[in-house]
Amino acid sequence: MNFRLYTFVLIGSFFLKAYAATTEAPVTPALPAIAAKAYILLDAKSGRVLAEQNADERLEPASLTKIMTAYITFQELAQGKLQLDDMVPISLKAAKLEGSRMFAEPGSSVAIENLLKGMIVASGNDASIALAERIAGEEAAFAEIMNQNAHRLGMTNTHYVNSMGLPNPGHYASARDMATISRALITEFPEFYKWHSLKEFTYNKIKQPNRNRLLWTDPTVDGVKTGHTEGAGYCLVTSAVRNDMRLISVVMGTKSDQVRASTNAELLNYGFKYFETRPIYKANEKLADAHVWKGSESLVPAGLKQDFYVTFPQGQYDTLTASMEVGNKSVAPVHAGDKLGEVKITQNNEIIARQDLVALESVEKGGIFKRLLDEVAMMIKN
Numbered sequence: 001m002n003f004r005l006y007t008f009v010l011i012g013s014f015f016l017k018a019y020a021a022t023t024e025a026p027v028t029p030a031l032p033a034i035a036a037k038a039y040i041l042l043d044a045k046s047g048r049v050l051a052e053q054n055a056d057e058r059l060e061p062a063s064l065t066k067i068m069t070a071y072i073t074f075q076e077l078a079q080g081k082l083q084l085d086d087m088v089p090i091s092l093k094a095a096k097l098e099g100s101r102m103f104a105e106p107g108s109s110v111a112i113e114n115l116l117k118g119m120i121v122a123s124g125n126d127a128s129i130a131l132a133e134r135i136a137g138e139e140a141a142f143a144e145i146m147n148q149n150a151h152r153l154g155m156t157n158t159h160y161v162n163s164m165g166l167p168n169p170g171h172y173a174s175a176r177d178m179a180t181i182s183r184a185l186i187t188e189f190p191e192f193y194k195w196h197s198l199k200e201f202t203y204n205k206i207k208q209p210n211r212n213r214l215l216w217t218d219p220t221v222d223g224v225k226t227g228h229t230e231g232a233g234y235c236l237v238t239s240a241v242r243n244d245m246r247l248i249s250v251v252m253g254t255k256s257d258q259v260r261a262s263t264n265a266e267l268l269n270y271g272f273k274y275f276e277t278r279p280i281y282k283a284n285e286k287l288a289d290a291h292v293w294k295g296s297e298s299l300v301p302a303g304l305k306q307d308f309y310v311t312f313p314q315g316q317y318d319t320l321t322a323s324m325e326v327g328n329k330s331v332a333p334v335h336a337g338d339k340l341g342e343v344k345i346t347q348n349n350e351i352i353a354r355q356d357l358v359a360l361e362s363v364e365k366g367g368i369f370k371r372l373l374d375e376v377a378m379m380i381k382n
Contacts, residue, residue: 028274028313034263037233037253038175041267043277044183044239044246045309046353050271054175058157059252061173062227063100063123064235065165067181068146070120073112073131074189075149082135084113094129099166101126103204114203116192119164121201122208123226128164139163155180167231175250182224182237182248196223196239213261214238221268224248226260234260240268247271274314280322280345280353281308284360288326290340293378294371295332295363302326302340303360310345310353321346326357334363 031051038054049055076082087109095106102118104110104126110118112134118127132142139162146160157174158181165171186193199216200209211226220240227235233253240247249267254260281287286301312320326341334340341357365371 031270032266034251034266035254035259036251036263039249039251039263039267040175040179041247041249041271042179042183043271043275043309043311044186044248045277045307046311047183048311048352049176050247050275050311051267052176055179056157056174056176058172058174060167060171060229060232061158061165061178061252062229062232062235063165064173064178064225064227064237064252065160065163065171066119066123066128066227067178067185067225067237068149068160069128069131069142069163070116070192071181071185071189072135072142072145072149073116074185074192076135077112077192078189082112084111086112086134088112088115088130088134090126090130091133094126094133097125097129097164097166099125099164102201102208103206104130105204110203117195117198117201118203120195120225121198121210122203123211125164125166132163150177150181153180153184165227165229165232167229175252178237178250178252179248182239182250185224186239186246186248193223196225197221211257212236212238213257214240214264217261218265218268228257236260236264238264238268240272242272245272245275245277275311276314276317277309277311278317279307280310281343283307286360287343287357288324288341290326290330290357290359291328292334292363293329293331294366294375295334296366296370297363300330300334300340300363301360302357304343304355305337305358306355308343308353308355312347312352316347319347320352324357330359332363332365334359336360336362 038057040052040055041050090104090108092106100123102122102124115127118124132139136142143160150158155177158177161168161171214221220242223239224237235252237250249264251263283306285303288302289299290302292300323344338359339356345353
């Protein structure tokens with residue numbers, strides 16, 4: 001595909017003008033050593049990774065598994081397949097499961113909302129099984145749904161065999177994938193994600209605290225999930241918002257509850273101190289016109305499907321350059337959402353963000369005379 005190339009340097013959030021950087025950008029300090037088998041830190045809006053180590057290594061996720069169980073349950077609620085007050089019977093398997101529990105009695109029925117809180121706050125394995133059985137009939141079928149969602153989200157180093165994270169050789173995940181599912185959970189279901197900030201939950205007259213220590217020590221933290229088994233060590237996915245910037249940090253395989261909290265705090269503090277995120281373009285706003293051959297219209301407005309956020313080192317906004325490549329070989333019909341080019345943000349000649357430029361409207365085929373004229377014009381142009 002041939003492209004028209006436009007290059008700009010960013011000065012305002014949505015305005016572009018020529019600019020020449022005359023000073024060398026300051027160097028961002030290196031992150032101190034993190035005592036974990038694997039970790040990752042990323043911005044939730046832009047998706048940019050700010051720090052990582054062994055982020056694609058397949059590790060035992062323990063109860064971080066329950067992030068996906070919550071995600072699927074939120075899907076069911078959003079689609080109207082479940083209601084928060086639906087009552088779910090507690091099977092003997094769910095009630096007698098080993099590990100952390102919300103202490104639901106076998107044979108009793110528990111509302112979906114309470115099961116979610118019991119799973120998210122108390123990390124209840126019994127709640128996880130009950131939700132899996134309610135949604136898929138049995139846990140093996142639910143695990144397949146989990147894997148389907150993992151594949152759709154691009155979680156290439158994750159495979160589930162159960163809903164709660166009990167050890168199994170075929171049950172594994174990477175730090176990057178845990179950040180991916182957490183980002184999807186937060187972005188797609190903010191109305192349900194709020195439960196991840198609850199500090200405690202009481203059920204059956206038993207009060208249990210949230211095991212995420214940072215909820216108690218850092219008011220900017222609002223989730224996400226802890227995990228622990230002997231094999232996995234102590235794991236934690238944390239998210240926090242400061243100055244309208246949301247970061248997600250993941251640590252896996254630390255040696256203690258205290259260390260998983262302190263290492264997450266280190267990651268978050270590093271990200272917020274040395275980086276910033278700004279909106280560059282809004283979704284569905286025209287950024288350019290793309291030529292269309294053989295169409296009822298000769299031009300189609302092009303823009304972005306999603307708001308375009310960029311994360312970069314603090315104070316270096318004026319060093320960012322935006323370039324836009326617009327294809328000129330599109331042939332009708334063109335459908336809204338079709339890719340027409342790409343927008344790239346570069347810094348010091350390195351691409352730090354990119355997003356597809358798409359058609360904002362559809363263009364149908366033109367009349368036979370228009371199609372013939374454009375056929376000749378295309379032959380001459382080529």
